[in-house]
Amino acid sequence: MTDYKSLFTGRSDAPQAPASHLTPPKYRLLLVDDEPGIVNALRRVFRQENYEIVTANSGQDGLARLAEGPVQLVISDFMMPGMNGAQFLREVKQRSPDTIRIMLTGHANTDAVMGAINEGAVYKFILKPWNDDDLRVTVALALEQFDLITRNRALKTENAQKAKEISALSKLAATHRSRLGIMLHKKNLLSSAQLQELTLLQERRSEPMIALLLEKDWVEERKIRKLLTSDLLIEEVQLPEFAIDPVLTEIIPRSFCSRQLVVPLKLQGKHLMIAMADPLDEGLVDEVRFTAGLDLQIVTADVAAIRKKIEEVYGSGSDVDFKELETLIASPDPYEGIEIVIEDDDGARLEDLLRETEAPPAIRLANAIIIEAIRLGASDIHIQPRTKSVVVRYRIDGVLIDKIQIPHQQHQSLVSRLKIMSELDISERRHPQDGRITVKTPMRMVDLRISTLPTINGEKVVMRILDRNSAVHSLANLGFSPVDLPRVTDMVARPQGIILATGPTGSGKTTTLYSLLQHDATPDKNYVTIEDPVEYYLDMAGQVLVREKIGLTFPSVLRALLRQDPDVILLGEIRDFETAEVAFHAALTGHLVYSTLHTNSAVATIARLFDLGLKPYVVASALEGIIAQRLVRQVCPKCREAVAADPALRRRLGGDYAGIQQTFRGRGCTDCHGTGYKGRVALYEVLTMDDELRDCIGSGASVLEIRRKVRGKGLRGIGQHGLEKVQAGVTTLDEILRVLGPQAGESS
Ligand SMILES: [Zn+2]
Numbered sequence: 124m125t126d127y128k129s130l131f132t133g134r135s136d137a138p139q140a141p142a143s144h145l146t147p148p149k150y151r152l153l154l155v156d157d158e159p160g161i162v163n164a165l166r167r168v169f170r171q172e173n174y175e176i177v178t179a180n181s182g183q184d185g186l187a188r189l190a191e192g193p194v195q196l197v198i199s200d201f202m203m204p205g206m207n208g209a210q211f212l213r214e215v216k217q218r219s220p221d222t223i224r225i226m227l228t229g230h231a232n233t234d235a236v237m238g239a240i241n242e243g244a245v246y247k248f249i250l251k252p253w254n255d256d257d258l259r260v261t262v263a264l265a266l267e268q269f270d271l272i273t274r275n276r277a278l279k280t281e282n283a284q285k286a287k288e289i290s291a292l293s294k295l296a297a298t299h300r301s302r303l304g305i306m307l308h309k310k311n312l313l314s315s316a317q318l319q320e321l322t323l324l325q326e327r328r329s330e331p332m333i334a335l336l337l338e339k340d341w342v343e344e345r346k347i348r349k350l351l352t353s354d355l356l357i358e359e360v361q362l363p364e365f366a367i368d369p370v371l372t373e374i375i376p377r378s379f380c381s382r383q384l385v386v387p388l389k390l391q392g393k394h395l396m397i398a399m400a401d402p403l404d405e406g407l408v409d410e411v412r413f414t415a416g417l418d419l420q421i422v423t424a425d426v427a428a429i430r431k432k433i434e435e436v437y438g439s440g441s442d443v444d445f446k447e448l449e450t451l452i453a454s455p456d457p458y459e460g461i462e463i464v465i466e467d468d469d470g471a472r473l474e475d476l477l478r479e480t481e482a483p484p485a486i487r488l489a490n491a492i493i494i495e496a497i498r499l500g501a502s503d504i505h506i507q508p509r510t511k512s513v514v515v516r517y518r519i520d521g522v523l524i525d526k527i528q529i530p531h532q533q534h535q536s537l538v539s540r541l542k543i544m545s546e547l548d549i550s551e552r553r554h555p556q557d558g559r560i561t562v563k564t565p566m567r568m569v570d571l572r573i574s575t576l577p578t579i580n581g582e583k584v585v586m587r588i589l590d591r592n593s594a595v596h597s598l599a600n601l602g603f604s605p606v607d608l609p610r611v612t613d614m615v616a617r618p619q620g621i622i623l624a625t626g627p628t629g630s631g632k633t634t635t636l637y638s639l640l641q642h643d644a645t646p647d648k649n650y651v652t653i654e655d656p657v658e659y660y661l662d663m664a665g666q667v668l669v670r671e672k673i674g675l676t677f678p679s680v681l682r683a684l685l686r687q688d689p690d691v692i693l694l695g696e697i698r699d700f701e702t703a704e705v706a707f708h709a710a711l712t713g714h715l716v717y718s719t720l721h722t723n724s725a726v727a728t729i730a731r732l733f734d735l736g737l738k739p740y741v742v743a744s745a746l747e748g749i750i751a752q753r754l755v756r757q758v759c760p761k762c763r764e765a766v767a768a769d770p771a772l773r774r775r776l777g778g779d780y781a782g783i784q785q786t787f788r789g790r791g792c793t794d795c796h797g798t799g800y801k802g803r804v805a806l807y808e809v810l811t812m813d814d815e816l817r818d819c820i821g822s823g824a825s826v827l828e829i830r831r832k833v834r835g836k837g838l839r840g841i842g843q844h845g846l847e848k849v850q851a852g853v854t855t856l857d858e859i860l861r862v863l864g865p866q867a868g869e870s871s
Pocket residue numbers: 759760761762763789790791792793794795796797799800
């Protein structure tokens with residue numbers, strides 16, 4: 124059946140949207156297909172949405188619909204008589220470049236479709252038969268993108284306009300001649316020739332007279348300040364004493380301050396106190412008074428002090444600022460976007476999820492933050508509100524770095540967006556929450572673990588990035604010392620028992636365990652992992668995600684799994700007695716168990732197991748070994764150079780480090796983003812059990828006795844492994860100090 128009416132009006136008799144939609148549709152969608160059945164099926168997909176649907180049965184017809192009124196999104200078939208889908212979408216692009224273009228196609232015609240994609244005629248293609256939910260999500264996200272592009276364009280124009288005004292203002296101000304030169308001339312500190320030269324220079328370079336004067340070095344700055352205070356009674360202030368309200372930075376832009384050498388200090392009612400390097404520049408004073416619309420109280424300070432204060436108040440210029448980020452996120456390539464992978468179990472909330480996403484800039488911002496983090500290889504993203512702005516920090520190779528400043532007004536919508544993505548409650552801002560989400564980027568698929576924490580400045584968000592594609596190192600590549608490697612290999616070869624990796628959060632424990640698990644792994648064994656979150660994906664293992672909220676706790680999952688006859692179990696973490704008890708029980712009943720604990724050293728781990736409530740004989744018989752570890756940053760191999768060891772660092776590290784003469788450092792290059800470090804290596808302490816040690820632990824010896832026994836056996840500590848790595852030029856003394864702390868007075 125052909126809907127003739129729709130051929131002429133683009134509309135059908137069927138109601139476009141349920142009556143519950145009280146607001147008029149915001150988006151007009153054009154569906155083009157020569158088969159009426161497909162058009163109707165597509166229309167059904169969007170029956171819940173508040174879209175105005177227009178249909179057409181050919182490319183020509185579609186163009187006619189487009190001419191009738193703006194269309195935000197078009198979905199077109201490829202194979203159509205007359206104009207095919209690629210040709211049609213190319214036409215659409217030409218006539219209405221902002222319209223989002225989606226092609227629906229069968230598996231055939233790949234080349235034609237790819238051609239259209241490559242030339243930008245197609246935003247996305249969807250294979251027939253489509254999945255209704257996927258299509259709905261795709262369209263909703265695409266429409267957000269449409270809004271975003273439009274808004275960004277407006278924002279860009281606005282920014283450009285502002286920047287123009289400010290730069291015009293700075294130029295204007297600089298053309299007003301300061302009385303400073305004349306005053307210095309009257310005091311016989313400048314000759315007439317010098318004054319004339321200064322005036323000419325100022326006209327040519329449009330820079331403040333004070334800056335030129337100091338550049339010429341004709342009069343000492345100290346002398347100028349003295350004259351200003353004694354003769355003209357202008358107050359000189361000590362800038363470090365002023366705590367500056369961030370709101371002032373919005374009154375006077377940074378570029379103006381830097382250029383004119385002024386800094387706003389205090390605002391009381393209509394009175395602004397401002398420090399000026401040249402308070403005799405009356406033109407400048409007038410301009411500031413005029414732009415700020417405030418009465419000014421002028422004080423003076425050194426040029427250097429003013430520059431320093433500007434840095435402090437407005438932040439250092441090295442960060443990516445918001446404007447740069449705007450350009451970053453305004454890039455028109457839709458393939459830079461990320462897709463949210465919606466997992467099946469919570470399908471019911473899908474529509475809520477889409478309906479709540481009403482702030483598109485936040486979406487693009489969230490995406491840009493995540494993509495940038497992945498590009499830089501960050502492991503964590505912190506979104507931290509501070510008093511003057513919100514800072515986005517990335518943890519790269521274990522070190523947190525401030526990367527992006529975003530304005531406060533973007534904060535709440537950004538946090539809400541991240542919460543929606545991870546299905547958290549957006550209305551709940553006073554209690555911590557945590558959730559997870561899988562995102563697909565053009566680069567890779569990553570799992571994000573997100574947690575929120577209310578702080579006095581607003582909600583702080585921390586995201587942990589878990590790369591689904593990250594490879595597990597082989598045991599030999601983990602970086603164990605030649606002495607430890609065979610001991611670890613032996614430990615892993617045991618058929619049963621428990622092996623623990625210990626260290627603080629982010630010390631690479633799980634990475635180590637996965638390598639151990641994969642070493643000598645054979646298909647005839649049953650491997651399972653129980654984690655929260657799953658950090659690596661292993662085809663050969665059954666992997667279970669712990670979800671405490673729904674009662675899937677470590678011990679409950681472990682108990683259930685033990686009934687499934689596993690051989691090797693990787694248990695994410697032991698943090699309570701119940702988990703410890705089940706894990707050790709499993710280790711005593713024929714399973715090889717790997718797990719982690721948050722302790723600092725091998726012996727401290729044994730003490731911790733006792734504290735948790737395990738019996739000494741259980742620990743003694745089940746435990747096979749403990750690997751305590753830390754991660755240190757690795758010197759960038761591209762820019763590595765030898766330097767003499769810093770005596771102060773040597774002293775603080777003490778012990779074995781005292782004798783070190785030469786160390787290595789990275790000069791900083793493009794490869795390491797100027798940090799001098801690239802990647803990380805682990806420092807290990809490996810404790811393996813023997814009969815003597817088992818007797819000692821099992822007989823209820825004190826931790827002190829155990830420590831003595833272990834030392835007697837020549838356990839090589841983490842510090843010792845660190846020393847080897849420093850000597851080999853792999854890491855630096857600074858890194859050892861950062862990660863292990865001062866070691867002086869401790870024997871290794
Ligand atoms: Zn480098």
